[in-house]
Amino acid sequence: MECYPWGDSRRFHSHSHFMQMQFGGRMQRVAIDAGFTCPNRDGTTGTGGCTYCLNAAFNPSYCTPKKSLTQQIDDGILFHRNRRREPYGYLAYFQAYSNTYAPISVLKEKFEEVLQHPEIQGLVIATRPDCLSEETLDYLEYLQKRTYVAIELGVESCRDETLRRIRRGHDFDCVRRALAGCRKHHLPAGAHLIFGLPGETPADWLADTDTLNALPILHLKFHQLQIFKGTPMEHEYREKTADFHIFTFEEYVEFIADFLERLNPDIVIDRLAGEVPPRYLAVSHWHNIHYDEIVKSVEAELERRDSWQGKIYDKKSGHF
Numbered sequence: 528m529e530c531y532p533w534g535d536s537r538r539f540h541s542h543s544h545f546m547q548m549q550f551g552g553r554m555q556r557v558a559i560d561a562g563f564t565c566p567n568r569d570g571t572t573g574t575g576g577c578t579y580c581l582n583a584a585f586n587p588s589y590c591t592p593k594k595s596l597t598q599q600i601d602d603g604i605l606f607h608r609n610r611r612r613e614p615y616g617y618l619a620y621f622q623a624y625s626n627t628y629a630p631i632s633v634l635k636e637k638f639e640e641v642l643q644h645p646e647i648q649g650l651v652i653a654t655r656p657d658c659l660s661e662e663t664l665d666y667l668e669y670l671q672k673r674t675y676v677a678i679e680l681g682v683e684s685c686r687d688e689t690l691r692r693i694r695r696g697h698d699f700d701c702v703r704r705a706l707a708g709c710r711k712h713h714l715p716a717g718a719h720l721i722f723g724l725p726g727e728t729p730a731d732w733l734a735d736t737d738t739l740n741a742l743p744i745l746h747l748k749f750h751q752l753q754i755f756k757g758t759p760m761e762h763e764y765r766e767k768t769a770d771f772h773i774f775t776f777e778e779y780v781e782f783i784a785d786f787l788e789r790l791n792p793d794i795v796i797d798r799l800a801g802e803v804p805p806r807y808l809a810v811s812h813w814h815n816i817h818y819d820e821i822v823k824s825v826e827a828e829l830e831r832r833d834s835w836q837g838k839i840y841d842k843k844s845g846h847f
């Protein structure tokens with residue numbers, strides 16, 4: 528069986544393999560809502576939020592700040608056990624809103640409570656690139672010496688024009704600074720991207736692999752654009768549909784294979800596509816396809832091409 532540079536036979540550098548190497552088995556993330564807000568909602572950079580944002584779409588039902596963090600973890604573990612998911616261990620996933628957007632005393636209280644839970648072996652912290660002060664990074668570096676800590680940055684686009692249009696409230700230089708800060712503090716950092724934002728094209732996203740390959744990114748998570756009901760983006764889509772690229776399923780599978788071929792094989796692929804309950808979607812051509820099927824289809828496409836992540840990436844130049 529062929530073995531790729533990351534050390535297993537899958538055609539992309541999968542997060543499950545990375546976890547196997549780190550922990551010795553599959554780690555289940557347990558999402559929690561710690562009651563944070565975000566600067567794009569409380570008036571610091573904006574009040575309406577990013578135009579596509581609907582936190583309810585991806586927050587599991589057990590996950591609410593009305594419960595203690597410990598209770599959310601207990602309920603989350605039960606939720607996964609009831610679905611017969613028997614992982615090697617659990618990581619607390621601070622997912623909703625911006626999970627470093629609070630004074631250090633509050634962060635300490637929340638992260639320490641979670642780390643007291645006997646089943647939790649580390650933290651995955653989703654946040655915005657403009658919510659990582661030097662003081663926060665110092666604290667996370669201290670935590671990282673005690674336990675596994677991964678940072679997940681909402682990046683969404685590599686282009687300032689798009690970041691303005693979707694009202695992110697930060698530019699791409701802010702992303703570069705946040706990633707450099709994480710590297711300086713020895714924190715593994717990942718980025719979340721959305722393919723399909725208005726004004727961008729598949730050719731742009733393939734070209735963006737050059738930018739991404741040159742950054743200190745440990746893992747990448749990407750989603751096809753999902754337009755949620757009632758968001759400003761739904762209205763924008765109705766008015767300017769031609770500005771959007773909504774993938775069909777077959778096209779997305781081919782695109783992801785193209786994207787992976789250009790990507791540095793050192794980058795771990797945390798997620799290939801988004802999956803939310805269909806009731807939240809205003810527009811979708813393939814909402815009823817399960818995530819496992821998307822992964823299998825991308826792997827089948829890579830196999831059909833006899834290709835793999837980084838096949839046309841030139842490590843010496845940093846460019847494909």
Ligand code: SF4
Binds near residue numbers: 567624
């Ligand atoms: S996507 Fe994140 S940063 Fe944007 S409004 Fe929603 S929670 Fe805030």
